[in-house]
Amino acid sequence: MSTVVEKQNILVQKFGGTSLSTPEARVHVLRHIKRELAEQVKLVIVVSAMGRSGDPYATDTLLESTVLNGSIPSPRERDLLMGCGEMISAVTLSGILNSEGIASIVLTGAQAGFITDDNFGNARILAVRPDRVSRELDSGKVVIVTGFQGQSEAGDLTTLGRGGSDTSATALGAALHADMVDIYTDVNGILTADPRIVEDAKPLAYVSYNEICNMAHQGAKVIHPRAVEIAMQAQVPVRVRSTFADTEGTLVTQSERFADTPTGVVDRLVTGIAYVNNVTQITVGQQEGVEHLQLKVFQAMAENSISVDFINVTPFGAVYTVFDSEAERALAVLEEMGLQPTGLSGCAKVSVIGGGINGVPGIMARIVAALTGQNIPILQSADSNTTIWVLVKKEDMVQAVRALHSQFQLHL
Numbered sequence: 001m002s003t004v005v006e007k008q009n010i011l012v013q014k015f016g017g018t019s020l021s022t023p024e025a026r027v028h029v030l031r032h033i034k035r036e037l038a039e040q041v042k043l044v045i046v047v048s049a050m051g052r053s054g055d056p057y058a059t060d061t062l063l064e065s066t067v068l069n070g071s072i073p074s075p076r077e078r079d080l081l082m083g084c085g086e087m088i089s090a091v092t093l094s095g096i097l098n099s100e101g102i103a104s105i106v107l108t109g110a111q112a113g114f115i116t117d118d119n120f121g122n123a124r125i126l127a128v129r130p131d132r133v134s135r136e137l138d139s140g141k142v143v144i145v146t147g148f149q150g151q152s153e154a155g156d157l158t159t160l161g162r163g164g165s166d167t168s169a170t171a172l173g174a175a176l177h178a179d180m181v182d183i184y185t186d187v188n189g190i191l192t193a194d195p196r197i198v199e200d201a202k203p204l205a206y207v208s209y210n211e212i213c214n215m216a217h218q219g220a221k222v223i224h225p226r227a228v229e230i231a232m233q234a235q236v237p238v239r240v241r242s243t244f245a246d247t248e249g250t251l252v253t254q255s256e257r258f259a260d261t262p263t264g265v266v267d268r269l270v271t272g273i274a275y276v277n278n279v280t281q282i283t284v285g286q287q288e289g290v291e292h293l294q295l296k297v298f299q300a301m302a303e304n305s306i307s308v309d310f311i312n313v314t315p316f317g318a319v320y321t322v323f324d325s326e327a328e329r330a331l332a333v334l335e336e337m338g339l340q341p342t343g344l345s346g347c348a349k350v351s352v353i354g355g356g357i358n359g360v361p362g363i364m365a366r367i368v369a370a371l372t373g374q375n376i377p378i379l380q381s382a383d384s385n386t387t388i389w390v391l392v393k394k395e396d397m398v399q400a401v402r403a404l405h406s407q408f409q410l411h412l
Helices: 023-037 059-068 075-082 084-099 131-138 164-176 209-217 225-234 255-260 293-303 324-336 363-372 394-407
Strands: 010-015 042-047 104-107 114-116 125-128 142-146 149-152 157-159 180-185 206-208 238-242 250-253 272-285 309-314 317-323 342-353 380-383 387-393
Touching: 010 023, 010 164, 023 042, 023 084, 023 180, 042 084, 042 131, 042 164, 059 075, 059 084, 075 084, 075 157, 084 104, 084 142, 104 131, 125 164, 131 142, 131 164, 149 164, 164 180, 164 225, 206 209, 209 225, 209 250, 209 272, 209 342, 225 238, 272 309, 272 324, 272 394, 293 317, 293 324, 309 380, 317 324, 324 342, 342 394, 363 387, 363 394, 387 394
Parallel strands: 010 042, 010 180, 042 142, 104 142, 114 149, 180 238, 206 250
Antiparallel strands: 114 125, 149 157, 238 250, 272 317, 272 342, 309 317, 342 387, 380 387
């Protein structure tokens, strides 16, 4: 029997680097904060480092400074440096709130209760103990938490890897039983496709946890899949919103809860089209005298820490993809084993994602028709309950995304 958790009137807001990078952007951040405080909510704000690579306090810029100075810090010390950007963002935002008469306090990831393992640079959250956060909220303060970081059980600062601030936000939302987590970015919610490729990509009002998790894994970069998985497990709704607009953005929740939306129903087969480019297809055919070929191939990839994807295994061999950057090494490993692999570089994986495609006849036929109509060869395909993948040549990727977006009328 499920346990119903009472609403706590807590909202978690997460602001990314572009939202905090300039005084003009921070004016918009302040506007969103004031609007929510006017609704008498208890507010927790999770911040990323300011800006992107090249900006003074961005994480990548801090890392580049060590390279320019010729130093190679250990992973532990590297995490100490990588955590600085979020601290600068948090203190800057706290100063802005204090100047507006809004009481606030900054807590590091450790002070906010994030306990992690000691895998520096990509730590996993073991527990969140938000007692200090709750006390500060009860005292009437806005709590600003440095995203992307926690503390190992030995007391060392750790960082959570790419997308770590998103993960911090949803993990805090789960631990606090928050009513909502708002992820603020520089785009207006989640779109049906990358707007840089598809001009008529449409904003999505609602998506399910499963759909957005698949979209994030397949190349959509609006929210990190780890963050979605945490929210899904805790059943905390997430909104993806624009810092620079007042629109509601995209609500991410259980598909069963779509009945509670203003329209009552979200009836669609396909939700969006995503892509991952710069991948190499590797084919290893069965060879005379080689037993358990498939097992040997994937054990070799694992032992050499080469990530594999888009896997097709048959009695005649194995076909899979790796990133172009790993292709040369992967092929060399196989050749050293006496195998005869072939590699096709410069490919792209295009994904058709939708909670409504499961069990519906004709979806693959429509995909093939759309790509055939554009003379785009399909190099490989695979499917799951909510996603169908096709591998195409990189030079065909843009046209493939556009053709599939049009085929499933996602612009309407």
